[in-house]
Amino acid sequence: MAKAFKSTRRGISGSLEPGEVRLLGNLFRDIISMLEPETAASSDPLAAMVGMDTEAVAPSDSAVRRLLPDGVRANDDEALEFRRLTERSLREQKISALRSSALLLEGNPVVLNPGQARLMAQALNDVRLVLADRLGIETEDDAEKLHEVGDSSDVEDVESYLALVYNFVTWLQESLVQALLTAGRQKR
Amino acid sequence: MTVGFATDTGTKEEVKSEEGTALDQPWIVLVWNDPVNLMSYVSFVFQDYFGYSEAKARRLMLEVHEQGRSAVASGNREKVEQDTVAMHSYGLWATFEKAGSE
Numbered sequence: 467m468a469k470a471f472k473s474t475r476r477g478i479s480g481s482l483e484p485g486e487v488r489l490l491g492n493l494f495r496d497i498i499s500m501l502e503p504e505t506a507a508s509s510d511p512l513a514a515m516v517g518m519d520t521e522a523v524a525p526s527d528s529a530v531r532r533l534l535p536d537g538v539r540a541n542d543d544e545a546l547e548f549r550r551l552t553e554r555s556l557r558e559q560k561i562s563a564l565r566s567s568a569l570l571l572e573g574n575p576v577v578l579n580p581g582q583a584r585l586m587a588q589a590l591n592d593v594r595l596v597l598a599d600r601l602g603i604e605t606e607d608d609a610e611k612l613h614e615v616g617d618s619s620d621v622e623d624v625e626s627y628l629a630l631v632y633n634f635v636t637w638l639q640e641s642l643v644q645a646l647l648t649a650g651r652q653k654r
Numbered sequence: 655m656t657v658g659f660a661t662d663t664g665t666k667e668e669v670k671s672e673e674g675t676a677l678d679q680p681w682i683v684l685v686w687n688d689p690v691n692l693m694s695y696v697s698f699v700f701q702d703y704f705g706y707s708e709a710k711a712r713r714l715m716l717e718v719h720e721q722g723r724s725a726v727a728s729g730n731r732e733k734v735e736q737d738t739v740a741m742h743s744y745g746l747w748a749t750f751e752k753a754g755s756e
Contacts, residue, residue, distance in 0.1 A: 532747075537738045539749045552739045559743045584702060591695060591745035598690040609656050609689045636692070640658025643694045650701060651708070 468634075469575075470641035471583075473648040478583045480641070481575040489631065493593045494568040500530050500596070501557045501564075519554040522546075529599035533560065533592055563588045583646050590639040597632040601625065655693045655719045681734040683727040686747045687718050699744045700726060703737075728753060 471480035482490070503519070523546070525531045534553055536545040567589035570582055578586060603609050614620070615629040685696075693715055700711035704727060717724035726748075727737050734750040741748035 533742075533745070535742060535747050537735070537742070537749055538751070548735070548738075552735070556739055556742055563743075587695065587698070588744055591691065594690055595745055603689050606656065606689045636656075636658060640692055640694060643658075643692060643698050646698055647694065647701075647708075650698075 468638060471576075471578075471638070471645040472641075473645040473652065474577075476577055478578045478580070478642065478645045478649060479575050480638075480645075482571065486634070487571050490571055490593075490635075491568045493597075493631075493635075494564040494589055497533075497592055497596055498561050498564050500527065501533065501561050503554065503557060518551055520550055522550045522553045524549065529596045532595050532599055560588070560592060564592065580646065580649060583642060583649075587639060587642050587646065590635055590642065593635050594632065594639065597628055597635065601628055601632060655687060655691050655696060655715070656689060658692050658694055680753055681729060681731050681750055682725040682753045683734045683737045683741065683748055683750050684723050685714075685718050685726050685741060686723045686749070687721075688747050691746060693719060695744075696746065699741070699746060703740055703744065725753075 468483060468486050469481040471478050524536065525534060534549075534556055537548040537552065538544040563585040566582070567586045570576060570578060570586060598609070601608075601612065603612070612629045612632060615626050615633060618630065621627045621630055696715045696718060697708070697711045700706050700714055701708060704711075706714070714724050714726050718726075727734065729737075731750075738748045738750045
Protein backbone atom coordinates (compact mmCIF):
# COMPACT_ATOMS: atom_id res chain seq x y z
CA MET A 467 0.00 0.00 0.00
CA ALA A 468 1.26 3.47 -0.88
CA LYS A 469 2.36 5.85 1.88
CA ALA A 470 0.87 9.35 1.78
CA PHE A 471 3.18 12.20 0.72
CA LYS A 472 4.66 14.16 3.61
CA SER A 473 6.66 17.35 3.83
CA THR A 474 10.07 16.40 5.29
CA ARG A 475 13.39 18.18 5.68
CA ARG A 476 14.68 16.45 2.55
CA GLY A 477 11.63 17.41 0.49
CA ILE A 478 8.17 16.03 -0.18
CA SER A 479 8.43 12.33 0.28
CA GLY A 480 6.13 9.39 -0.43
CA SER A 481 6.36 5.72 -1.20
CA LEU A 482 4.51 3.61 -3.76
CA GLU A 483 4.25 -0.11 -4.44
CA PRO A 484 5.72 -1.31 -7.78
CA GLY A 485 2.20 -2.09 -9.06
CA GLU A 486 1.06 1.44 -8.23
CA VAL A 487 4.08 2.94 -10.02
CA ARG A 488 3.24 0.84 -13.12
CA LEU A 489 -0.42 1.85 -12.99
CA LEU A 490 0.35 5.57 -12.68
CA GLY A 491 3.06 5.35 -15.36
CA ASN A 492 0.54 3.77 -17.75
CA LEU A 493 -2.05 6.43 -16.97
CA PHE A 494 0.49 9.23 -17.54
CA ARG A 495 1.52 7.65 -20.87
CA ASP A 496 -2.13 7.22 -21.96
CA ILE A 497 -2.76 10.89 -21.37
CA ILE A 498 0.45 11.88 -23.17
CA SER A 499 -0.79 10.01 -26.24
CA MET A 500 -4.19 11.74 -25.96
CA LEU A 501 -2.45 15.12 -25.84
CA GLU A 502 -0.06 14.62 -28.72
CA PRO A 503 -1.46 16.86 -31.47
CA GLU A 504 -4.07 15.15 -33.66
CA THR A 505 -2.94 16.88 -36.82
CA ALA A 506 0.58 17.38 -38.17
CA ALA A 507 2.32 20.48 -36.89
CA SER A 508 1.39 23.71 -38.58
CA SER A 509 3.38 24.16 -41.78
CA ASP A 510 4.37 27.67 -40.78
CA PRO A 511 7.68 27.21 -38.91
CA LEU A 512 7.52 30.65 -37.32
CA ALA A 513 4.00 29.98 -36.01
CA ALA A 514 5.14 26.62 -34.61
CA MET A 515 8.12 28.27 -32.94
CA VAL A 516 5.93 30.65 -30.96
CA GLY A 517 3.52 27.88 -30.00
CA MET A 518 0.77 28.77 -32.48
CA ASP A 519 -1.29 26.25 -34.39
CA THR A 520 -3.37 27.82 -37.12
CA GLU A 521 -5.17 24.50 -37.75
CA ALA A 522 -6.24 23.80 -34.15
CA VAL A 523 -9.93 23.08 -33.51
CA ALA A 524 -11.77 22.21 -30.29
CA PRO A 525 -10.98 18.52 -29.49
CA SER A 526 -13.74 16.03 -30.28
CA ASP A 527 -12.92 13.78 -27.28
CA SER A 528 -14.66 15.27 -24.22
CA ALA A 529 -11.77 14.29 -21.93
CA VAL A 530 -9.21 16.06 -24.13
CA ARG A 531 -11.55 18.99 -24.29
CA ARG A 532 -11.58 19.12 -20.49
CA LEU A 533 -7.77 19.13 -20.47
CA LEU A 534 -7.69 21.86 -23.13
CA PRO A 535 -10.85 23.89 -22.44
CA ASP A 536 -12.10 27.00 -24.20
CA GLY A 537 -10.54 30.15 -22.73
CA VAL A 538 -13.45 32.34 -23.86
CA ARG A 539 -17.05 31.39 -23.19
CA ALA A 540 -20.13 32.05 -25.27
CA ASN A 541 -18.07 33.16 -28.25
CA ASP A 542 -16.89 30.32 -30.48
CA ASP A 543 -14.86 32.51 -32.82
CA GLU A 544 -12.86 34.13 -30.04
CA ALA A 545 -12.48 30.80 -28.27
CA LEU A 546 -11.06 29.25 -31.44
CA GLU A 547 -8.70 32.15 -32.05
CA PHE A 548 -7.40 31.87 -28.47
CA ARG A 549 -7.02 28.10 -28.90
CA ARG A 550 -4.93 28.60 -32.04
CA LEU A 551 -2.64 30.99 -30.19
CA THR A 552 -2.18 28.93 -27.03
CA GLU A 553 -3.19 25.29 -27.35
CA ARG A 554 0.03 23.93 -28.76
CA SER A 555 2.15 25.22 -25.88
CA LEU A 556 -0.47 24.07 -23.36
CA ARG A 557 -0.32 20.55 -24.81
CA GLU A 558 3.47 20.64 -24.63
CA GLN A 559 3.46 21.90 -21.05
CA LYS A 560 1.10 19.12 -19.97
CA ILE A 561 3.02 16.41 -21.83
CA SER A 562 6.23 17.59 -20.21
CA ALA A 563 4.68 17.53 -16.69
CA LEU A 564 3.33 14.01 -17.33
CA ARG A 565 6.70 12.76 -18.64
CA SER A 566 8.63 14.24 -15.70
CA SER A 567 6.13 12.77 -13.26
CA ALA A 568 6.43 9.27 -14.76
CA LEU A 569 10.21 9.48 -14.26
CA LEU A 570 9.98 10.93 -10.74
CA LEU A 571 7.76 8.06 -9.64
CA GLU A 572 10.54 5.59 -10.36
CA GLY A 573 12.39 6.73 -7.23
CA ASN A 574 11.81 4.72 -4.06
CA PRO A 575 10.98 6.50 -1.88
CA VAL A 576 9.80 9.30 -4.15
CA VAL A 577 11.41 12.56 -2.93
CA LEU A 578 10.35 15.77 -4.64
CA ASN A 579 11.42 19.40 -4.46
CA PRO A 580 8.54 21.94 -4.61
CA GLY A 581 8.82 22.40 -8.40
CA GLN A 582 8.73 18.64 -8.99
CA ALA A 583 5.84 18.26 -6.56
CA ARG A 584 3.91 20.92 -8.47
CA LEU A 585 4.42 19.03 -11.76
CA MET A 586 3.30 15.81 -10.09
CA ALA A 587 0.18 17.51 -8.68
CA GLN A 588 -0.65 18.83 -12.18
CA ALA A 589 -0.11 15.40 -13.74
CA LEU A 590 -2.26 13.64 -11.12
CA ASN A 591 -4.95 16.26 -11.65
CA ASP A 592 -4.97 15.61 -15.41
CA VAL A 593 -5.32 11.88 -14.71
CA ARG A 594 -8.31 12.59 -12.45
CA LEU A 595 -9.93 14.86 -15.05
CA VAL A 596 -9.68 12.14 -17.71
CA LEU A 597 -10.90 9.34 -15.40
CA ALA A 598 -13.78 11.56 -14.25
CA ASP A 599 -14.80 12.13 -17.85
CA ARG A 600 -14.70 8.38 -18.57
CA LEU A 601 -16.73 7.74 -15.41
CA GLY A 602 -19.27 10.39 -16.38
CA ILE A 603 -18.75 12.53 -13.27
CA GLU A 604 -20.73 15.68 -13.96
CA THR A 605 -22.01 16.72 -10.56
CA GLU A 606 -20.72 16.66 -7.00
CA ASP A 607 -23.25 13.90 -6.25
CA ASP A 608 -21.73 11.73 -9.00
CA ALA A 609 -18.32 12.27 -7.38
CA GLU A 610 -19.71 11.40 -3.93
CA LYS A 611 -21.09 8.06 -5.11
CA LEU A 612 -17.68 6.91 -6.28
CA HIS A 613 -16.29 7.09 -2.75
CA GLU A 614 -18.16 3.84 -2.04
CA VAL A 615 -15.65 1.91 -4.16
CA GLY A 616 -12.98 1.56 -1.49
CA ASP A 617 -10.93 -1.53 -2.27
CA SER A 618 -10.46 -4.28 -4.80
CA SER A 619 -13.24 -6.42 -3.27
CA ASP A 620 -15.70 -3.76 -4.52
CA VAL A 621 -14.53 -4.17 -8.12
CA GLU A 622 -17.09 -5.91 -10.31
CA ASP A 623 -16.53 -4.43 -13.77
CA VAL A 624 -14.47 -1.92 -15.74
CA GLU A 625 -16.43 0.97 -14.31
CA SER A 626 -15.86 0.02 -10.69
CA TYR A 627 -12.18 -0.63 -11.46
CA LEU A 628 -11.87 2.88 -12.92
CA ALA A 629 -13.65 4.22 -9.83
CA LEU A 630 -11.14 2.45 -7.59
CA VAL A 631 -8.25 3.94 -9.59
CA TYR A 632 -9.90 7.37 -9.45
CA ASN A 633 -10.21 7.16 -5.67
CA PHE A 634 -6.58 6.06 -5.33
CA VAL A 635 -5.30 8.93 -7.49
CA THR A 636 -7.53 11.37 -5.57
CA TRP A 637 -6.10 10.17 -2.26
CA LEU A 638 -2.55 10.45 -3.58
CA GLN A 639 -3.09 13.94 -5.01
CA GLU A 640 -4.74 15.15 -1.79
CA SER A 641 -1.79 13.96 0.27
CA LEU A 642 0.65 15.60 -2.17
CA VAL A 643 -1.23 18.92 -2.08
CA GLN A 644 -1.42 18.86 1.74
CA ALA A 645 2.36 18.29 1.82
CA LEU A 646 2.87 21.20 -0.62
CA LEU A 647 0.67 23.48 1.51
CA THR A 648 2.57 22.46 4.65
CA ALA A 649 5.91 23.09 2.93
CA GLY A 650 4.61 26.52 1.82
CA ARG A 651 3.64 27.43 5.40
CA GLN A 652 7.02 26.39 6.74
CA LYS A 653 8.76 28.59 4.18
CA ARG A 654 6.97 31.72 5.40
CA MET B 655 -15.05 20.85 -6.30
CA THR B 656 -14.52 17.94 -4.02
CA VAL B 657 -12.93 17.32 -0.65
CA GLY B 658 -10.07 14.97 0.06
CA PHE B 659 -9.54 13.14 3.32
CA ALA B 660 -7.72 15.90 5.20
CA THR B 661 -9.51 18.36 7.48
CA ASP B 662 -9.62 22.07 6.93
CA THR B 663 -7.17 24.29 8.76
CA GLY B 664 -9.65 27.02 9.68
CA THR B 665 -7.39 29.99 9.08
CA LYS B 666 -8.66 33.51 9.66
CA GLU B 667 -10.07 35.54 6.84
CA GLU B 668 -7.98 38.54 5.83
CA VAL B 669 -9.72 41.88 5.73
CA LYS B 670 -7.79 44.04 3.30
CA SER B 671 -8.44 43.83 -0.40
CA GLU B 672 -5.71 44.44 -2.93
CA GLU B 673 -7.80 44.30 -6.09
CA GLY B 674 -7.94 47.44 -8.21
CA THR B 675 -11.11 48.86 -9.67
CA ALA B 676 -12.62 47.67 -12.93
CA LEU B 677 -11.53 50.93 -14.56
CA ASP B 678 -7.81 50.40 -14.34
CA GLN B 679 -8.12 46.60 -14.63
CA PRO B 680 -10.35 46.16 -17.66
CA TRP B 681 -10.11 42.35 -18.05
CA ILE B 682 -10.79 39.55 -15.55
CA VAL B 683 -10.03 35.85 -15.20
CA LEU B 684 -12.93 33.66 -14.05
CA VAL B 685 -12.37 30.22 -12.53
CA TRP B 686 -15.37 27.88 -12.76
CA ASN B 687 -16.48 25.17 -10.34
CA ASP B 688 -16.23 21.55 -11.39
CA PRO B 689 -16.89 18.33 -9.46
CA VAL B 690 -13.36 16.92 -9.86
CA ASN B 691 -10.77 19.44 -8.71
CA LEU B 692 -9.91 19.15 -5.02
CA MET B 693 -10.65 22.17 -2.83
CA SER B 694 -7.13 21.94 -1.39
CA TYR B 695 -5.61 21.84 -4.88
CA VAL B 696 -7.56 24.89 -6.06
CA SER B 697 -6.34 26.82 -2.98
CA PHE B 698 -2.81 25.63 -3.65
CA VAL B 699 -2.98 26.82 -7.29
CA PHE B 700 -4.13 30.31 -6.26
CA GLN B 701 -1.25 30.56 -3.78
CA ASP B 702 1.32 29.01 -6.08
CA TYR B 703 0.55 30.86 -9.30
CA PHE B 704 -0.82 34.23 -8.14
CA GLY B 705 1.21 34.36 -4.92
CA TYR B 706 -1.96 34.97 -2.86
CA SER B 707 -1.96 34.46 0.90
CA GLU B 708 -3.44 31.24 2.22
CA ALA B 709 -6.49 33.18 3.49
CA LYS B 710 -7.14 34.94 0.19
CA ALA B 711 -6.62 31.75 -1.83
CA ARG B 712 -9.08 29.96 0.42
CA ARG B 713 -11.68 32.72 0.15
CA LEU B 714 -11.50 32.64 -3.67
CA MET B 715 -11.63 28.83 -3.69
CA LEU B 716 -14.80 28.89 -1.54
CA GLU B 717 -16.32 31.48 -3.84
CA VAL B 718 -15.73 29.15 -6.82
CA HIS B 719 -17.16 26.24 -4.86
CA GLU B 720 -20.24 28.00 -3.49
CA GLN B 721 -21.09 30.48 -6.24
CA GLY B 722 -19.95 28.39 -9.18
CA ARG B 723 -17.20 30.78 -10.19
CA SER B 724 -14.96 33.56 -9.01
CA ALA B 725 -13.03 36.41 -10.61
CA VAL B 726 -9.57 35.50 -9.38
CA ALA B 727 -7.40 38.04 -11.18
CA SER B 728 -7.59 41.12 -13.37
CA GLY B 729 -5.34 43.17 -15.61
CA ASN B 730 -4.78 44.03 -19.24
CA ARG B 731 -5.78 41.58 -21.94
CA GLU B 732 -2.33 40.08 -22.36
CA LYS B 733 -2.05 39.34 -18.64
CA VAL B 734 -5.48 37.69 -18.31
CA GLU B 735 -4.81 35.56 -21.41
CA GLN B 736 -1.58 34.39 -19.81
CA ASP B 737 -3.33 33.71 -16.48
CA THR B 738 -6.08 31.75 -18.24
CA VAL B 739 -3.63 29.39 -19.98
CA ALA B 740 -1.75 29.02 -16.69
CA MET B 741 -4.98 27.93 -14.95
CA HIS B 742 -5.54 25.42 -17.78
CA SER B 743 -2.03 24.06 -17.29
CA TYR B 744 -3.00 23.31 -13.66
CA GLY B 745 -6.23 21.70 -14.91
CA LEU B 746 -8.54 24.42 -13.57
CA TRP B 747 -11.35 25.55 -15.83
CA ALA B 748 -10.84 29.26 -16.50
CA THR B 749 -12.02 31.87 -18.99
CA PHE B 750 -11.22 35.55 -19.44
CA GLU B 751 -13.54 38.42 -20.34
CA LYS B 752 -13.96 42.17 -20.15
CA ALA B 753 -14.75 43.30 -16.61
CA GLY B 754 -18.44 44.06 -16.17
CA SER B 755 -19.43 42.35 -19.41
CA GLU B 756 -22.55 40.87 -17.85
